[in-house]
Structures are given as C-alpha cells and as structure tokens.
Amino acid sequence: MTVTLSGCASDDGGGDVTLRLVAADYGTGAENTSKKYWDDVAVKFEKANPGIDVDVSVYSWKDVDREVAEMVKAGKAPDIAQIGAFADYAQADKLYTADEMIAIRTGSNFLPSLTYAGEVDGKLYGLPFVASTRLLFYNKGLFDKAGLGAPQTRDDIRSDAAALKKSGVTYPFALPLGQEESQAETLMWLLSGGGGYTDEVGNYDIDSPANVATFQWLQNDLVGKGLTGPVAPKELDRAKAFDAFTKGEVGMLNGHPTLMQEAEKKGIEVGMVPLPGIDGPTKGSMGVADWMMGFKQNGHRVEIGKFLDFAYKDENVLAFADQYDLLPVTSSASLAMEADSRHEPLHEFLAALPNSQLYPFGKTSWAQVSESIKEKIGSAVEPGASPESVLVQIASQARQAESAE
Template identity: 60%
Template sequence: MTAVLAGCGGSSGSGDVTLRLVAADYGDSSANSSKKYWDDLVRGFEAEHSGIKVEVSVYSWNDVDRKVKEMVAAGHAPDMAQIGAYADYAAAGKLYQADEVLSIPVQADFASELSDAGKVNRTQYGMPFAASTRLLFYNKTLFAQAGIQPPTNWHELAADAAALKAKGVKFPYALPLGPEEAQAETMQWLLSGGAGYLDGFGSYDIDSAQNVGTFTWLKDDLIGKGLTGPVPPGRLNRADAFAAFTRGEVGMLNGHPSLMKTARAKGVDFGMVPMPGVDGRAKSTMGVTDWMTAFKQNGHQDQVREFLDYAYDEKNVLDFSREYDLLPVTSSAQEAMSASSRDADLEPFLQQLPSAELYPVGKTSWAGVSAQIKKEIGGAVSPDGSPSAVLDRIQRAAVTADSAPR
C-alpha cells in the first residue's frame, strides 16, 4: 500500500504512465487469489501496450472498500477500483462516466440490466465487473430420505422443511439473517413475497404490507415451528450456513454459484431450483453485481480506456467468470457461456440474470441502509420481535438518509 500511495499519479519513467488498480479478491486461498488473474491479465496488456504500466493491489472483500475510501480521503485515489459500490464517489464528482473510459462497442456490450444498475441520475458511472444470482439449493440425499420433492411455493417449502425436521435434519431451511450478509437473504425473501426494497418509482418501500407479510410468515411459519435449525437466524451468517450445507446438515438454503464447487468437493449430492414464491415461482430473484470504477484525480483517461477495453474483452471476461464461478457481465461472454458445455453448471444462474433485481446501489444512501438491515433485521423474527416495527424503523431511517443533502 505504501508504494501505491506514494506512486498515485506518477509514472514509470521514459514517458510511461503507470495506472494504479485496486481490486477485490474472489479467491478462497493463495492458490486461486485474484492476484494471479490480474498478474496474467496485466502481463498480456503490457505486452500489447508499450508506454502503459499497471500496478494492481488486491485486498479481501472485508477490506477493499475501506482501503479505497481511505485512499480517496487522503487525496491519493487509484486510477481504477474494482469494488462493491460507486454511488458516493459519483455523487461527489470523483468518477469518470462510463462513456468517458470505454469505447462504444465495449460499453454497448454490457448486459442492459447491469448497465442500468450502474447509473446515478441516469448517467452510468459504475461499470459491472462480475455478477451472480441466487437459486434454492437442496440436499438430494436428505430429500430422498424424507420422500419429498423440491418446493415450488411457500406452502410446499414449509411442508418440506417439516418433513426434513421429522427425519432429524439439523437445519431444514437455513435462514442466515446474521450481520454478515443479511441484506441478501432479506432481499431474496422480499422478492419472493412479491415486493422488494423499492417501490415501482424507485423509492424505499421496506415497510410495505407485502414485506411485513413476508417476514411475518417467516417468523410464524418457519422459525416459530422450529424449521430453521438450532441457531437463531439473527445469529446465523451466510458462511456458516454454507459450511453446514457442505457438511450435509442443511436441507435447503439460498445459494450463489460458488456454493456448487465447495458442496461438490465435500461429496454433497445437491440440486438447484428457482426460489419459490407465495403461490408459485417467484417473479424475480436477487442479483448481485460488483463494480469497476475509474477515478478522475490522476487524469489518465486515455490510458484507463485502453486498459478497460482490454479487460472487458470477451476472453478475459470469460476467464474471470470461469475461474470464480461468476456470471459474465457482457452479452458476448454470456452468449459464449450459454453455448459452451463446460459452463453447464452456471447456466441455471445465467438464465435468472435478465429478470434479476439488484441492490439499489445507485442510491448514495444504500450503504447505510444495508448496514442497518444487517444490524436489525434478525430482530424482526426473534421470538419477541415485531416484523412491522423493525421494518418501519429501517424504512424511516432509509427515507431520512435518502433525502439528506449531499
């Protein structure tokens, strides 16, 4: 980091420009760290672009957003940052617009639903870099032992969970509403209930009647009947729920593509189906996108454009997606993935992407709202909790934050 801070805006001599990129680590060990991916990509880029050097610093997802925030606050913004949010930087005028650092063909290749999610006030600043969707994972062995089929609606989901409980399954349905990623499980269930975080006009609607009904059902029909396991949902984190699934202790849970590899490595025979809705398949599922951003501070617009055009080449997008079990963000790479038998495992997730709903990341208030959901939502389904009171409290805080001057 010292080298990064000291060198921001500098050059490598002989007229060369050095670009600084901060990126998140998608690997789960040093063997598949994202650093290896970026090292290979930079090596190929530099071989074709004399005069441009690229230095990449890779941090865990626990640290990367904070690191970039500290760098920007200290006046040493990187040229590019591949992170989880962009709206605050865009609102502060610190970012290039996407059309300023991407050629027209590259920008046009983004999946439209992802490009739209990268906009603030109808202008795109966030460039989608990686995406995923969610499916309901179920343990085929446990389901066969209980004599049940994967659910297509909430009634069947509760009935399946009851049958799994009767067979002694530890977590019939694992409901991770702990602080690690509660905003994800919450959003998946709100969408399943027919609503979401926003209304049809893009305003927060967290305490809608549908959302209150969803969490009341969870509290009364799943948790209240002992169908979510021994750990209170408000204290169950996603990583722990995934680990329990790979140990064969979970009947069902919402999962993203990376769970496939770890479950398969542990010998779990699993299946995946779309998330059930109230009366049938949910109209939409949750999607997640991580973002590439380009900061104006160092003035390397032309060089950043050359690098990003290279990074978003179809081959590079596919290589990254395949390495980390993620979905491509460009139409060309998505078409290539759909046509390739080697990507058959990812196809069910890819099919969900066009109808997926993403976090409201275009709102500068979202980071704070997300943090409050992580902190409070577990209380909505605790034995003495009130879904309506908790959702109302989060809604009031969200509206206040959304209307605060910037």
C-alpha cells in the same frame, strides 16, 4: 494523450504510472482467491502496456466496500475499484464516466439491462463486472433420505425443514443474515413475498406490509421453530452457510452458481428451484451485479481506460465467470457461454438475468442503505424482536438518505 504524458503525475517520478486496483474476493479461501485472477490479468496487461504497473489489493466482501469508502474519505482513493456500489461516488464527482475511460466497443458490449443499472443521471459510471441470479438450493441426498420433493411454496419450506430437522440435519434451512451479504438474502425473501426494496415508482418501501409479513413469517415459521440451525441468522454469514452446505450439513439455502460448483466438488448432489413464494415459485429472480469504476483523484484517466478495455476482453470475462460459475456481463461473452455445452448448468441462471430484479444501484443512497440492512436486518428475526420495528428503522434511514440525494 499518451502514457508518458499522463505519467507526469506518477508517485515514483520516473514517468511510469502505477494503477491501484482494489477488488472484492469471490473465493472461499487461499486456493481460489480472486487475488490470483487479478494478479494474472495485471501481469498480462503490464506486458502489453509497458510503463503501466498495476498494484492489486483484494478484500473480502464483508470489508471491501468499507475499505474503499475509508480510502476515499482519507484522500487516498484507488484508481480502479471493483465493489458493490458506485452511485454515491458518482454523485460526489469522484468518478470518470464510461465515455471518459473506455473504448466505444467496450461500452456497447455490456448487456443493456446492466448498462441501465450502472447509470446515474443518464451517464454510465458503474461498469458491470460480473453478475448472477439466485435460486433455492437443496441437498438432494438429504431430501431423498427424508422422503421429500422439491419445495414450491413457503409451506413446503417449513414442512420440509421440519422433516429435515427430525432426520438430524444440522441446518434444515440456513438463513445467513449476518453482515457479509444479508442485503441479498433479504431481497430474495422480500421478492418471494411480493415486495422489494422499492415501490413501483422507485421510492424506498422497505417497511411495506408485504415486507413486514415476510419477516414475521421468517421469525415465526423458521427461526422460532428451530429450523435454521445452531447459529443465529444474525451471526451467520453467507460464506459459513455455503461452507456448511458443501459439507452436507444444510438442507436448503438460497444460493448462486458458485455454490453449485463448490458443492458438486465435494460430492453434494444439488437441486435448484426458484425461491418458493406464498402460493408458488417466486415470479422473476433476484439478480446481482458488481461494479468496476475509475476514480479521478490520481488523474490516470487514460491508463485506467486501457486497463478496463483489457479486462473486458472476452477471454478475461469468461475466465472469471468460469472460475466462480458466475455470469458474464457482456453480450459477446454471454453468447459464447450460451453456445458452450460445458456451461449448460449455468444456462438457467443466464436465461433469468435479463429480467431479474437488481438492487437500486442508481440511487446515491444505496451504499448507505445497504450497510444499514447488513447491520440491522439479522435482529428482525430474533426471538422476541419486532420485525416491523426493525424494518421501519431501516426504512426511515433509507428515506432520509434518499431525501439528501
């Protein structure tokens, strides 16, 4: 197979192929938008692969999964998507398998736990793109001013937040349950209460007693006591919460490595601990992986594979991880990061990745369930709401979606 042969299906009829890449934006604004990274990779790839052009579109995390879903539904799927879920597209036979696209050396270099998470029915469809683990971040300056130590339990969170409020902190505990990434915030809290999205055998268990108790605690002990700041959690997106943290307006929040970098640039001294649980630190952390996938619709299998092999070179993987303080998904890049003292602040996150708890990515229903969580979970902590009723509603939709797989 050659580029020219596959190029017969190109839109311009000139023998060249244009790959359409849709990706998520990890940046916080125009200065560090991911569009710059992908444009740079595209230029280098095009130079090394004459006859293949790459058209890059970048959307916010709030919009990117929905944008791709609408493209696919309209019969205008991108060639490559870098988004949050893949299993529903794999189940619908819209994606190439890894074996159909990438070189063996590329596929065998992914971290094993992430490879497993990217499989549907034993075949790898979702190529891990970047990963992170999550910790509780706190503003050391605000904590010192209030005479506080690092929180270890939920009781500590509540009492520390009350002390921070008394000392005039705008957001004692920022709780972003808006639609941007509330499925992540939710899972962190569920794990801290001994629950999660699924049970021991992998079935959805979103309305378990442990999960209900966790959200009752959030509603009563944080939101109900006025400890989450002036913006209701349902209206607070992660980006707004992170921005407030970098401005010194937040005492505590759940964060990932990118926030550490941005806060330190603004002179915020950051403390980090595992998310406190009921009796002590949460055992194990939440891990997040985002995914690359190749769509079949335009028939550009060979060209997609060439681009993905290029994108997963160590220099590109590490460049993206460096820019956003995230974790590489390949063994070779992970080893390079471990050996580099410049990345010492990330070593704690990196060590937690192999045993972290990820979303149930392999479920074809996960994209739908994730959207349901984003839309509804913020209402679970509103004054007068019933956390149990909201979780039961989400769980019912999840089980219905799962039964349709």
